[in-house]
Amino acid sequence: MVSSGPKQATADTWWLPRGVVALRGRIFEKVNGDRTLTLPNARYGPEVFERVYAHPAANGRSAGAGLSDLFWYWLSPGPEVHQEHLEPGERYEDVAAATRRMLAGNSAELSAAAARAVARVLDTVPDTRISLVRLRDLVMPAWAEFAYELVFREPCPPHARDLITAHSTDVINALKCTGLRHPRRRARLTAYLRERVAAGDVRHELPASLSLPEQVHFLQGTMFNTAVVQLSEATAHVLLALARHREVQRRVAGSPDDDRYLTHVLDETMRLYPLFGIAHRITTGDIPLDEDTTLPAGSVVCFSYPAYHATGYDRPDVFDPDRWDTLSAKDAHHIPFGVAANRPCPAWRLSPLVLRAAVREVLRRFELDSTASHTRSNPHRAPCLLIPRGLSPEPRRLDALRAFVRVRDGVEDVTRGVRQLVLGTVMVLHARRLRPAARYFEEPPAGRCPVAHGNGGNR
Template sequence: MVSVAKVAVACAVLSTPYWLPNRVVALRGKVFARVNGDSAMTFPNDLVGADRFEEIYSHPAANGRSRGAGLSDLFWYWLSPGPEVHQEHLEAGPRYDDVARCTLRILSGPSAELSAAAARRTASVLDELVAGRAALVRLRDLMMPVWAEFLYGLVFREPCPPEARRLIVGHARDVVTSLKCTGPRHLARRARLTRYLERRVRAGEVAHELPSSLTLQERVHYLQGTFFNTGVVQMSEAMAHVLLALARHHDVQERVAADPDDDRYLGHVLDETFRMYPLFGIAHRITTADIEVDERTTLPSGSVLCFSYPDYHATGYADPEVFDPSRWERMSARAAHHIPFGVAANRPCPAWRLSPLVMRAAVREVLARFTLDSTVSHTRSIPHAAPCLLVRRDDPLPAHHVLLVRGFLRARDRWEDLWRSLLQLGLGTWMVLDARRARLAGTYFDAQDAEPPQVCPAHPTRRA
């Protein structure tokens, strides 16, 4: 007769995919907070509620980016090489303004041309990578070649050669897996892309005038970090979220597919996706002067402020946990607690205009070819890269085949989540410790403080 203890052990083992991952995530958060050592304040909170979130975020004194925060060492660790010239990490001032202007120039263009380019890249990659009647894919991985080619085209104004696409995609996947703590950073992949871009910059093959305030090596790192690191990763993540939401909500998917030219409704789908699954989890800023919250409370200069997008986006809505694009028919994104690209007064995402435009074009290309189906979990971080079944619209699978695939995806997702959470705990802890040891941000600012930058006599605005 089977003992009660054995039954209890068996139940505990079989149920681990349902309870252990959440416990590990909570433990990982505690490890990150303890190892980082920052006494950061996360908003919204009891002191600064959602009604004042954007006010504090937009405050002129909340403009420090990296100097003085232990958290910066971790982000520089993930986003190096050249993290000191990654646009996200430059301190406010003339150098940041110079780089930001260049980024906006590269990302600009007529809407029709940008949409057409995104549609061409999407169609080309889909036709290349998804052959046959149906395919199981990871949506983030599927979308990376699309945005590698698209952003390469913006920077170099020419078609992306296979070598460049391979280097960009390999580097971007390495970045995102380390950010998700599902894999370590591989310095060789990072360096190969750096060498390729350096050859192109030295040869004068970039189709834009790059920031004059940067040295040649810094220009290489700027291109790699801004466009072929953050740009490719964020666009691929954003598309994975939208397509996974469509795969899980067939009524929304079919409405978009039935009327692909309805920009308004597709815009609502993007707004709702960005609300529920914002690309930025936390935006951290360091105060460069005191900020008076009220007559009793002041945030002192040097404070680390962490602005939580998911927490803010969950306030001010009826049923915030429900994916409901139709809510935007009754409310304005501008008036809602909705800042998917940040706030205009404090370093907004430079792709705030470009991203929705080209994503709509890419979604149309995907839905013109495939129906999407998935039963996997949908979280903001999507560490599983969004598994999904794609089926040709003109050659559908039998219903029972789809049900079998859905069951397989659901079961695999549960068990993958189990081992992945343990991997994330181990790798995440190791990377936080290694970033703290390396002190990339701290070392950079220490050197700046110890030795004032030299100036090239021939170029007063350029550092030697």
């Protein structure tokens, strides 16, 4: 789970005037310019999506796409060494190998480590009353600790957890356009990691092809941004889906040893609410689309995960984990971790393991209930009621809390949608002015400077 596309910056809300939603969408589409193809579409369906995604020439990552400037702006510092945005070659292979080493481990030990991290967070939630939380905010410190332990092989100190959480929150808020980026906040984590790397505290071999500052940025971007953000988003989606589908939640909680059904729940959640919105690639050669049409080299292809995941299913908009009783994730239109032929997510094995452990730990302690909307972009951070196991809340009080969540969510949709439009426009324009990716690739290799914050970024 290594990239969040521009679709994450657009919340699906019927409260906003249609003109505002349409305007926001056009702003992000214009970033790529005219040489752009989004797949699947009305002419080219899921089969073309699959064929082009797996094509060897669909391998450009950053050079030559206007959208790259926006991603690099959002992901700074160090987007030039972010695993998802490195161009193919020896440098990428070196970085990818280091990532795989950090994510490797015994399945039982990884699951136990995730459960412990989530348990420490849940210990702070009262067990004598109902709590209203934002699920993404609740679990992000847990995944910050988990990622820290993967890298340093030691318990995570509170100071480091807070730095990682603040950094990851700043990145995801910028990606969703619910807040501007804060380079100085991110720089505090950079400084901390620089000291630790220089002291030799990382318990893994770091990419030898990277300088020390680049190794720091690699850790910050891959392990303490993408890993933490995507695990937090995935956990929030699964728990919110369970909170909104109480019969599914009861079945999962009532069968703590049934990993098969919980895996179906994860598959259905990632199908309906994929973490990837748009994955963009730049073609390095011609790619045939059909007998009459060829996509020329230098084109930008935007692969829409939500559109692809909606094809080939009965009632694709319905949350139905039981559909996976007769479906194979291998054969279905379902690529939550990308495709094997084009850099699959390095956490494809680890993520389901630790997500199952996290969900089990939460359901062991709490019942979940939410009347908030559930969209793929999840800009509201998943409001949810946590009801301690064994507590029998008075029905009228519970109904009042559920009504409050629903009304507040509707009101926030309006203000948040306008804020996303305004802040998204500001950041798109700022990224286009700074051109971090374009400037990086315009420099000769010997003269390239690491891309940090771009003239100080947003204050």
